[in-house]
Amino acid sequence: MRKVLPEDLDFNESQPYFVLYLLANGFQVGDDLDINEFMIWTRQKHREFRNVLGMTDNEVKLKMRFNDYVEQFIDWLKTFVPAVEVDEEQLTLF
Numbered sequence: 115m116r117k118v119l120p121e122d123l124d125f126n127e128s129q130p131y132f133v134l135y136l137l138a139n140g141f142q143v144g145d146d147l148d149i150n151e152f153m154i155w156t157r158q159k160h161r162e163f164r165n166v167l168g169m170t171d172n173e174v175k176l177k178m179r180f181n182d183y184v185e186q187f188i189d190w191l192k193t194f195v196p197a198v199e200v201d202e203e204q205l206t207l208f
Contacts, residue, residue, distance in 0.1 A: 115146055115147065115148050116146075116147055116149070117143075117144055117145065117146060117147065118136060118141050118142065118143050118144060118145045118146075118147050119143065120143050122136060122141075122143075122147075123136055123137070123141075123143065130188055130191075131156050131188075131191065132152060134188070134191045134192065134194070134195055135152050135155050135156065137195040137196075138191070138194040138195045139155070159187075159191060159194075160187070163186075163187050163190050166190065
């Protein structure tokens with residue numbers, strides 16, 4: 115367990131999935147954070163997104179370019195974040 119840091123909420127400093135997890139779940143700087151919960155949430159959201167696409171994990175791997183999947187997944191994740199303004203150029207994976 116650790117505390118949420120200011121850079122955790124910064125798309126320039128942290129991985130987009132992580133920032134969107136924090137925002138979607140109402141985390142603020144100083145809140146307690148269990149990284150395992152983030153990992154579970156991300157795995158669950160990937161599963162939900164594949165269901166929205168109507169594809170299995172293997173079908174996604176065969177039919178979609180990775181970057182296209184990531185871009186669409188991030189756009190979909192943003193629907194779980196209340197009124198967040200995000201610079202689109204910041205939403206890239208490292």
